[in-house]
Amino acid sequence: MSNYTLRALSFQEFKSPFCDPWLSIDDTFSMLAGSIGPQMASVGASMPCDGEMAGHILCSTLIRECFSFDDIPWSVVRDGLHDYAGRFTPSVFVNAYECASWGYIMRYYFMKNPGVRFVMITIADVNLYNLSLWDEEQIWGRSGYGCCTFLIEKEETTSENLITGYSKGSNIIMEFAMAIRRATQEVGDRVVSLPFFPGNVRGIMDAVLKDRIVTRNCHERWGHTFGSDPWISILEHIRTQQEGRGMMEFTACSLALNGYYSILDIDVPHDAALVLIGDTAAI
């Protein structure tokens, strides 16, 4: 058992380009808010009435230039989201930890609010300016775009099932795989949910983790969808095990290109609200 439980998880895929690449950044974000705001509200609806939330935070690997170019302030983005997400509007935006941001966010918000059980995270990756350099990369291959929102409950126990770390050297794939190997030494049948990479890169991870149960590499279907990968992977895995699904145990793992990583043991109960929107209908 992990001290973290997934209460709701939703992912929707974006087409690329997301919208007319010559649309103003304000209009682009308005469209984005119309897509992801309702998803935030829907996931937030899984909060129990008496539950307290440590925070809802938006993070991304690819949404970056708009802020470094000073093209739009966060407050305008947030106000646009509020029209759809209401009380589940994210308070801050995080890009610093790239694909591993979700783990660092969890670490901080649960540390800041001891005793508070819930945190909600949205990972949105969209190529806002339709820059070709984001469409493909040597290590991660073809990029996938989409938005993932999840609600996590933490139980106060003496054990801690979240690891946030970073590579010390330059072989980030191997260091990441070894960190997962160490973290999953005594986890029984827990399924390791890995990011999607091209076969040659993912092959390194699969070799290091050859005696673990790992999720399927769906890079061909989804591309590398940044911090959302392990969450899509959980949804994909559960979809194939739908019949008589009980509590399932996963280890969700994300790696940033700079070597930052997040590894989380997470339990998914049978009544968790799960949605996967791509070519397929909701599961």
Add this chain to the structure above:
Amino acid sequence: MKYCKSHFEGRITRPIYRGILTDKFIYKFPSLNGNEAIATFSSMNEHDLTVLSKLAFEENIPVLLNPSQHYRFMGQFIEMVEKELPLVEIILMRLVEAALVRMAPAMFKKKVFICQDISPEIEDLKRLRKCFIAFQDYIKIHSFVAGNNTIYVDLYSSEECAGGFNAIRRGIIELGTDELVPPVIEDISDGRNQQHGA
């Protein structure tokens, strides 16, 4: 209980670090100087170049730190806080965009949290009466980043930390920052708003 805000405001006006740091992990968008810039632009298509050309840049602001040096500066700040202000529970830092180089080791410490616009988080930490320090820099780390090289540091604390805060203030100045306004300690408890010199 008394709750105070100590404020520092400065601007980097000269290169802080000597020499050129090697950015091992740069793959795209390096510091955009010389041949690296040519290589970066060469890999862009017509659309990319048109998008970039439409974005406005303040060309009169000098680039005094590259991305690695910026992270080094942030890391040194964290180390100063840990040494001079052990009471601080949280170090909140502003970063608009992850550089394509690895962050300094100190930036991964548990008490550090880095986000894009830290003002909503500052308000929440004030509401919780946390002892925390907020570091906001607007350092221009390459030509494609907005910034005017200013730095704002605010300490929120219920205890007297003037000594520690002054040590950090001196440390930032020694690193190569000009102080823009006199340091201020402000009592912000119970709606009071009393200012006095540090």
